Amino acid sequence: MKAILYTLPVAFILSIACTSSKTMSFTPPAATTPPLPEFDLEGHRGARGLLPENTVPAMLKALELGVTTLEMDAHISQDGQVLLSHDPFINREHELLPSGEEIPQKDAKKYVLYQMPYSQIRQFDAGSKFYSKFPEQRLMKAYKPLLAEVIDSVQAYLQNHGLPQVFYNIETKSSPAGDGKYHPAPEEFVDRLVAVLDAKNIRPYAIIQSFDPRTLQALHRKHPDIKTSLLVENTKGLEKNLDLLGFTPHIYSPYYKLVSPALVEATQGRGMKLVPWTVNSLEEMRRLKQLGVDGLISDYPNLYKALSL
Template structure:
């Protein structure tokens, strides 16, 4: 009997120490390897066994939800329909919120590559619709009998850009959720934003939607939560600003902590050892086996 009790105690202790799976999120798909926020980037991320696809959305003139980090065509990566690179002086003139999707899809944002990511494969690719990304990803998972992945979708919003390169917070949120909720259950996605006005609106209007507070300031966890006014599902800071004490505090307050954007294996290993729940990275290939 004593032997049985001892074995049972050891078993329970072992169960208590089992770590939950680490959430590996492919940033903008797999920006270090493929053109950002493109169909090829998302497919590459799936090949690298991510558990979540991280992506950004903006709105076109005809109210389409477009997967893009910026509401303007960036000179560093995009080319005009005639093949000429977008110049820095032209960027503001290519305001996606003032362009229809048919106009947007004529731009190539992959052939020139990205100087910041020399390993990124150069290929012609356009900015896709969120609806198309979800459909193609889900088809790929089904056809290859792969487990479902999550979607961490950032609403790219800035207060000084309301009605300039984006709609107001409520309309923006409704357009995005209108696409998502037709295709995914609540457990399959999170909505993140640096704009706390977005998160406050969603918390009130859609209380069952899981929210992520993106942070890149030095105000600290307590001050940011006070500014937000509620406790989100996930606290997601720039990894450089994150300490072990922060991680412990975030967990104590009932949130997960998933830092961005971690592109060095040693940094990944350190953060995992300190207790983060996930990693957002441009290089999901570097994150394999982090908890093995």
């Protein structure tokens, strides 16, 4: 498929960008502990299959498509800023140097986010390179935004379009092997992330998810009111994964092929929501919904409308 550079209507996005350096906060609908959606429709990295992942335009596109939760990934820059990125480095598969040139193969893992100030990270182009894994993705100049900017943009979009409040499902991208190299230790990671949530007044609508039990444990210990989601890709089973975590999270989020009727019954029997990832076909969405899952995470939130028909 030929890559076509795509430009969204930018008046709204530019207006947000002009105010992103200001301190903004919002007052979500009054609810001390708002319930999770009855059936949660999540946009993976915004709308990864349609627009560059973990960018402001991808998040706004997901809102346009009616998601109830925005799923995203968080990293920490050298200067302690919380930004959106799945990978701990600038990924040459779908990102370009500030000059617009390709990143050489020898430099594939050279540009580590935790070793660069955010001002430098922002200069890389995160949206103009054709990504063969997602050929429908519309190309556009984009950058890795701060979490604070994403929240500002989302909340303003919701208000301007009269849309209901959504949840923010934020993954802490960490592992024991990455401490001090790709990210700070769990306590600092959690502290920096929660500071942004509180500054933006969206704590009640935040879900923190991770494959790394340590960040969830630190969060649960210091901020037990914040919703948690355990991401799972192993076959250890529910009980062993929960024993390792040490507490019952609000959400159990396995790779979708691990979902079975027994897992649905077991998770819901323990008071958890079951929200599998990453489900990218309408057929699989319907199958999982029929099994009784409590939500879906998809790169293609445009499919959700057909799911509800």
